[in-house]
Amino acid sequence: MLDFMKMCEASNPGEPEFLQAVSEVAESIKPVLEKHPEYRKTKILERMVEPERAVIFRVPWVDDKGEVQINRGYRIQMNGAIGPYKGGFRFHPSVNLSILKFLGFEQVFKNALTTLPMGGAKGGSNFDPKGKSDNEVMRFCHSFMTEIFRYIGADTDVPAGDIGVGAREIGYLFGMYKKLRNEFTGVLTGKGLTWGGSLIRPEATGYGCVYFASEMLTTKNDSFEGKVCLVSGSGNVAQYTVEKLIDLGAKVVTLSDSSGCIYDEKGINKKKLEYVLYLKNVERGRIKEYADKYPEAVYTPVDPALGYNPLWNYKADCAFPSATQNEINGKDAENLVNNGVKLVAEGANMPTTPEGIEVFLDSNVLYAPGKASNAGGVSVSGLEMTQNSMRLSWSREEVDNHLRRIMRDIHSACVEASEEYGTPGNYVNGANIAGFVKVAEAMLAQGIV
Numbered sequence: 001m002l003d004f005m006k007m008c009e010a011s012n013p014g015e016p017e018f019l020q021a022v023s024e025v026a027e028s029i030k031p032v033l034e035k036h037p038e039y040r041k042t043k044i045l046e047r048m049v050e051p052e053r054a055v056i057f058r059v060p061w062v063d064d065k066g067e068v069q070i071n072r073g074y075r076i077q078m079n080g081a082i083g084p085y086k087g088g089f090r091f092h093p094s095v096n097l098s099i100l101k102f103l104g105f106e107q108v109f110k111n112a113l114t115t116l117p118m119g120g121a122k123g124g125s126n127f128d129p130k131g132k133s134d135n136e137v138m139r140f141c142h143s144f145m146t147e148i149f150r151y152i153g154a155d156t157d158v159p160a161g162d163i164g165v166g167a168r169e170i171g172y173l174f175g176m177y178k179k180l181r182n183e184f185t186g187v188l189t190g191k192g193l194t195w196g197g198s199l200i201r202p203e204a205t206g207y208g209c210v211y212f213a214s215e216m217l218t219t220k221n222d223s224f225e226g227k228v229c230l231v232s233g234s235g236n237v238a239q240y241t242v243e244k245l246i247d248l249g250a251k252v253v254t255l256s257d258s259s260g261c262i263y264d265e266k267g268i269n270k271k272k273l274e275y276v277l278y279l280k281n282v283e284r285g286r287i288k289e290y291a292d293k294y295p296e297a298v299y300t301p302v303d304p305a306l307g308y309n310p311l312w313n314y315k316a317d318c319a320f321p322s323a324t325q326n327e328i329n330g331k332d333a334e335n336l337v338n339n340g341v342k343l344v345a346e347g348a349n350m351p352t353t354p355e356g357i358e359v360f361l362d363s364n365v366l367y368a369p370g371k372a373s374n375a376g377g378v379s380v381s382g383l384e385m386t387q388n389s390m391r392l393s394w395s396r397e398e399v400d401n402h403l404r405r406i407m408r409d410i411h412s413a414c415v416e417a418s419e420e421y422g423t424p425g426n427y428v429n430g431a432n433i434a435g436f437v438k439v440a441e442a443m444l445a446q447g448i449v
Contacts (some may be wrong), residue, residue, distance in 0.1 A: 001026055007048060017096035017325060021105050021350060022049050024200075026434035031421045036440075042448065044440045048108070051101065053077040059125055061143045063136050073144050075123035075151055075159075078104035081116030081442040084155055086378060086385075088162030089344040090124035091169065099325070100124060103162075107378070108347055109435030110371040113410045116382035121157055123148070128375055129164050129199045132282070133142050143174035149177050154185040154388070160381045161190040163324065166236065166281075167202075186388025189381035193393075197427070198384035198401040201377075205347060206240025208376015208407050209320060209368075210248065213345035215411035216366045216427075221228065225249035228316040230341070232256045233323035236289050236349040237374070239285075241320050242273055254311050256323060257287040260301040308332050315339045322347030330355030335365045346370035358426065372414050372431040 008022055012068075026045065033040055041395065047113070055075040061101075065071055077085045089106040090100070099123045125144060130237050152159060161170055170190045177187055179283070182443030184196075189262035217223055226252045231238050234255045242252045250265040255276065264272070275293060279285045292298035300310045308331040312319065319341050321328050325348065328336075333356035336344065344360055345368040346352065352360070352369075360367040383402055387393055410431075418430030 001030060002087060004045065006044070006061055012098075012101070013288060015156075017098045017102040017350070018105065020354065021102040021218050024428070024431045025105075025109070029436050031310055032433055032436060032440075035421075036238045038444065040441050042444060044443055046078060047112065047443065048436075048439065049105065049194070051076050051078050051104065052080060053151070054097075054101075055148070056097075059140065059144050059147070061136070061140045062141075063067045064133055069140075071125050071127040073125045073147060074100050075148055075157070076104040076121060077151070077157060079108045079439060080119035081439050081446060082112060082138075083119050083442055084153075085121035085157035086160070087119035087121040087123070088124070089165045089169075090162040091127045091129050091164030091174070092433060093126055093128045095124045096127045102325070103349055108431060108439060110375045111378055111382075112385075112435040112438040113380045113413060113431060114375050114382060114406055115409055116127070116379065116406075118378065119381055121159070122162075123159060124162065124165070127164075129169065129432060134168065138172045139168060141169055142176040145173050146180065149180045151309060152177075153185055154187050156330055156383070158186065158288065158385055159188055160378070160379070161236075163235070166215065166412070168188075169252040172431065173268045186385050190346035191296060191384070195311065196384075196388050198380060198387055199394065199396040200397055200403060201380045202236060203240040204235045204241070204403060205374050206242070206322070206381035207375030208220055208245045208347050208379060208403055209237070209241055209322070209347045209373045211367075211404055211407040212242040212368055212373040212411055213318065213320075213343060214248065216345070216368060216410055219317075220366070223248070224318075225415055227251070227318050228253060229318045230254045230311060230316045231320045231322055231347075232261070232311055232327060232334075232351075232381060233321075235322075236322075237377075238322040239273070239280070240275055241322055241347050242276075245320075246270060246273070250318070253291065253314065253316065255287055255356070256311050258302070259286050260288060260297050260299055261316055262287055262290050262297045264290075265309070266296055271273045272449040283348070307332065307442045308335060311337065312336050316341055318343040318345070318356060320345055320347050321351035323351065325350045326353050328352040328356045333355060333359035337365065342366060344368065345373040347374050349374065361426065361428070367427060367430050369428050372410050373437065376403055376407055379403060
């Protein structure tokens with residue numbers, strides 16, 4: 001495996017996030033490769049880390065001042081062995097090849113775990129929607145789609161939203177796709193309810209994460225009733241994680257954004273959550289304004305010099321990192337354990353560094369990696385694809401029941417795989433192994449392609 005990682009490093013220089021994701025999977029699946037020499041012989045893992053297709057293109061657009069702006073667009077189609085490529089678009093200044101390859105690689109395993117026929121992909125741009133007018137966002141999205149439309153389609157690649165890509169952006173992207181292709185198909189998920197969207201899709205990642213965590217607690221004959229929870233982020237995933245935790249009797253005391261975090265010892269109730277949704281989804285404001293409205297809350301601005309995030313240094317029972325990659329380092333993980341946290345379920349993609357993961361596993365924390373616990377979003381995206389293909393719309397209850405079942409099945413797959421390969425209770429190994437085996441078997445059956 002050392003030789004394999006050296007090969008990856010030589011082939012992917014300057015891509016730390018991608019190499020981090022590959023290293024985690026490679027470590028987990030060692031016993032699988034020992035048990036299945038056919039995987040080694042046909043170089044399944046070596047093929048899996050190479051994208052089937054990587055598209056990079058320029059995106060020119062005109063701002064409200066009439067000035068020409070240029071961004072870079074990407075689509076990484078990582079693996080299509082079990083179905084059409086599926087994965088979100090991310091619009092954020094941090095977007096680069098390494099981040100999108102890591103996200104696409106994670107998506108392969110996540111999608112395999114959902115039990116739905118979806119391959120893995122990811123895409124986006126270094127465009128930043130923050131501070132842009134609706135017209136500027138529309139012009140950018142239309143320009144972006146005039147290139148990417150050649151590579152996507154209902155049976156080829158079905159993108160969704162991610163950081164910086166919400167209902168507004170999906171609408172503009174879909175409008176241009178429809179115009180260019182002269183067809184109305186389910187090529188994007190996260191669409192509006194009146195034009196092909198699915199109920200529960202906005203809530204799906206947050207709800208699904210809590211459903212998965214609930215299954216973990218069930219293995220210990222426990223529940224969320226009375227649990228104090230830390231949640232990071234304040235976007236889509238965090239909002240609906242908080243909502244579902246409140247529904248299940250937990251008390252959520254934190255939220256954050258890129259500027260800082262708030263701690264509300266009394267708890268974020270339904271009324272306060274409604275304000276957060278308005279603040280973030282309508283006003284597009286900063287989380288600091290929560291503390292202005294509710295003075296009992298404490299606001300702490302970001303301080304990079306600290307070396308740790310104060311949000312993870314409050315007493316709690318459970319933690320839900322729901323902001324971005326590598327937001328929990330080794331020190332943060334130690335703070336969480338020292339403050340009594342017994343469960344960590346990732347709502348974001350790879351929000352914990354390898355050092356942090358090691359702390360959680362060594363401390364016997366119930367730790368759910370994002371590729372398992374945040375698979376609810378892409379699961380309901382898959383259900384939206386199904387509804388589009390059938391020209392039907394399911395009720396909220398139907399979609400929620402499907403989501404609960406899928407998260408329960410993902411949890412069972414992780415538990416069974418971890419037990420079969422000798423690391424019972426290790427959800428990292430369980431998720432990686434269960435996802436890898438499904439994709440590997442499909443690749444094996446399809447030959448060297």
